[in-house]
Amino acid sequence: xxxxxxxxxxxxxxxxxxxxxxxxxxxxxxxxxxxxxxxxxxxxxxxxxxxxxxxxxxxxxxxxxxxxxxxxxxxxxxxxxxxxxxxxxxxxxxxxxxxxxxxxxxxxxxxxxxxxxxxxxxxxxxxxxxxxxxxxxxxxxxxxxxxxxxxxxxxxxxxxxxxxxxxxxxxxxxxxxxxxxxxxxxxxxxxxxxxxxxxxxxxxxxxxxxxxxxxxxxxxxxxxxxxxxxxxxxxxxxxxxxx
Amino acid sequence: xxxxxxxxxxxxxxxxxxxxxxxxxxxxxxxxxxxxxxxxxxxxxxxxxxxxxxxxxxxxxxxxxxxxxxxxxxxxxxx
Amino acid sequence: xxxxxxxxxxxxxxxxxxxxxxxxxxxxxxxxxxxxxxxxxxxxxxxxxxxxxxxxxxxxxxxxxxxxxxxxxxxxxxxxxxxxxxxxxxxxxxxxxxxxxxxxxxxxxxxxxx
Numbered sequence: 374x375x376x377x378x379x380x381x382x383x384x385x386x387x388x389x390x391x392x393x394x395x396x397x398x399x400x401x402x403x404x405x406x407x408x409x410x411x412x413x414x415x416x417x418x419x420x421x422x423x424x425x426x427x428x429x430x431x432x433x434x435x436x437x438x439x440x441x442x443x444x445x446x447x448x449x450x451x452x453x454x455x456x457x458x459x460x461x462x463x464x465x466x467x468x469x470x471x472x473x474x475x476x477x478x479x480x481x482x483x484x485x486x487x488x489x490x491x492x493x494x495x496x497x498x499x500x501x502x503x504x505x506x507x508x509x510x511x512x513x514x515x516x517x518x519x520x521x522x523x524x525x526x527x528x529x530x531x532x533x534x535x536x537x538x539x540x541x542x543x544x545x546x547x548x549x550x551x552x553x554x555x556x557x558x559x560x561x562x563x564x565x566x567x568x569x570x571x572x573x574x575x576x577x578x579x580x581x582x583x584x585x586x587x588x589x590x591x592x593x594x595x596x597x598x599x600x601x602x603x604x605x606x607x608x609x610x611x612x613x614x615x616x
Numbered sequence: 617x618x619x620x621x622x623x624x625x626x627x628x629x630x631x632x633x634x635x636x637x638x639x640x641x642x643x644x645x646x647x648x649x650x651x652x653x654x655x656x657x658x659x660x661x662x663x664x665x666x667x668x669x670x671x672x673x674x675x676x677x678x679x680x681x682x683x684x685x686x687x688x689x690x691x692x693x694x695x
Numbered sequence: 696x697x698x699x700x701x702x703x704x705x706x707x708x709x710x711x712x713x714x715x716x717x718x719x720x721x722x723x724x725x726x727x728x729x730x731x732x733x734x735x736x737x738x739x740x741x742x743x744x745x746x747x748x749x750x751x752x753x754x755x756x757x758x759x760x761x762x763x764x765x766x767x768x769x770x771x772x773x774x775x776x777x778x779x780x781x782x783x784x785x786x787x788x789x790x791x792x793x794x795x796x797x798x799x800x801x802x803x804x805x806x807x808x809x
Binding site for chain 3: 619625645648675686
């Protein structure tokens, strides 16, 4: 039986190679019309200097809405499986993350290094995450990047056991996530009522900050992505006691 | 420079698939994400580099380590 | 230029071989990640050929890199991590139900339970 399986695997890989490798190795010239158009018009159409942010929050905001929906569905599915797993083995040691205090004297190499350093670094990384989120329209960064950094900061705060803050409570984080998804839907529909189309800019007045819609969308997406990934990671580490 | 980084990424990828210990493969995947982020910075794509570094070396590694912790770490049978 | 494309094609094929050929289900998820990494590298490599400056419209830049593949790959990275998380949760659930991580042992045990 092993020879038959090997032949099947080789035939499948050869078939995939026949279909895919000519596409990867082909040498056509890359077209430049899109780059020239965006170079001239991106700043006046959306108000953002970062062209990549102008694309996925201005011209193609529908893709961002779909991606947020995929993130929501996958985190909900993972949490549903995790909660069921946690109920089956509530008395095993594998769900707790840090070593229990009564085991510490016998395990020489486990010191307090991780908890101390992580709890001191957590607020600094949180501040950096908010900075990357808010300045996404003029420098590299934006909603997703800042959101993932905020999620890492919340995981740091959950690892350090010195301070019990509301930020590591899974109930609070899931409320923030649901609220920001609702605000995203409202912000996308509001363009219809202000005669600029679905996902259009409803505040197109001549104010000094012409990129306000992009800043608002960055904040909403950053909060949503950050809190949903943080809820998933904290539930994996076994810290969701009040869910 | 691009060729050197790409060949390192390929070597780490093949090591990640053939190693016996699953935790070594997870560290190799995290190193692939870091080298990819460096390559994206060289190719003038700073947004993608920040996202790949934060997601690949942060969140993805945590999820893999959780999965290995709750199952087994070594291959009991043949791969 | 052609050597870089050959290396990316080899990475793609090794990820595909891992999904089809390996018996441990966590190694199949490794293959999925390698596939994702290969596609990201290919698009950004191709998009960076037509310019030599980052796509941020500061003063005095002349030829910037194509920004459209970068915007597409941002979405691809996030969806890759979502698929990895969900598939690993399913793998751990299968391990709890049958006691093994080998795909043939799992199919035999699930068939014999019915």
